[in-house]
Amino acid sequence: MMKRSLIWQAALIFMAMAAGLSTRKMAAALPDAVNMYAGDALWALMIFFGFGFLLRKADTKTVGLIALICCYIIECSQLYHAAWIDHIRATALGGLVLGYGFLWSDLLAYLLGIGAGILFEGIIYKRKL
Template sequence: MRSKLVYCGAVLLAVMLGLGTRVYGDQLPRFVSGHFGDAIWAGMIYLAFRVLLTRYPLRLSLMLSLCFSFGIEFSQLYQAEWIIHVRSTTAGGLILGQGFLGIDLVRYTAGILFCYVIDQILQN
């Protein structure tokens, strides 16, 4: 139970940091505001999987979070009117994104790997 609480706290921290890159993006270095939000979002997905899968190996959360994040990105290639409407909302835009960008796959991978490596270090 303790590890679930720690991961929940990490998810909340990631949410605050990710929203911070959006709200204060004009005050951050361009590289940070341009790339860190997506990386933090994907790291949050990894941490959310850890909340659900604390009894399972870290690599399962690694693989599931990569699949989930990549799935969300590739889903942006689908442009039906109803999903465009969902994406135009604040929550829909934050969760589903707006349009496919290949660079986002790199950002997601970096954010997930960062959290995975930190998680492995803290587990040992």
């Protein structure tokens, strides 16, 4: 049974968050493909690490599936545009968490980000064994 370190998981969450936010700050210097997908993939990676933090004893595939479902639900929620949720999205934090508009390409970016997290955990925990 795997048990994730809370300190490492928290550090991974903040590293993914910092990397994702930095892609927005450096958008002018990055290629278009990176600008289009890196932020969303890193957001999904952060969600993966967040669920790893919450579900420390869960296996990697379970954490990945839960994170992917969460990301997909949030992306699909962008199809809903009531005034109350659009007011939340209009704030900086609300926009970062909930996004603004549904994009099919984001679903692929989430899959890639969570896939990277699964690969990362597989490599790290294989070394520990």
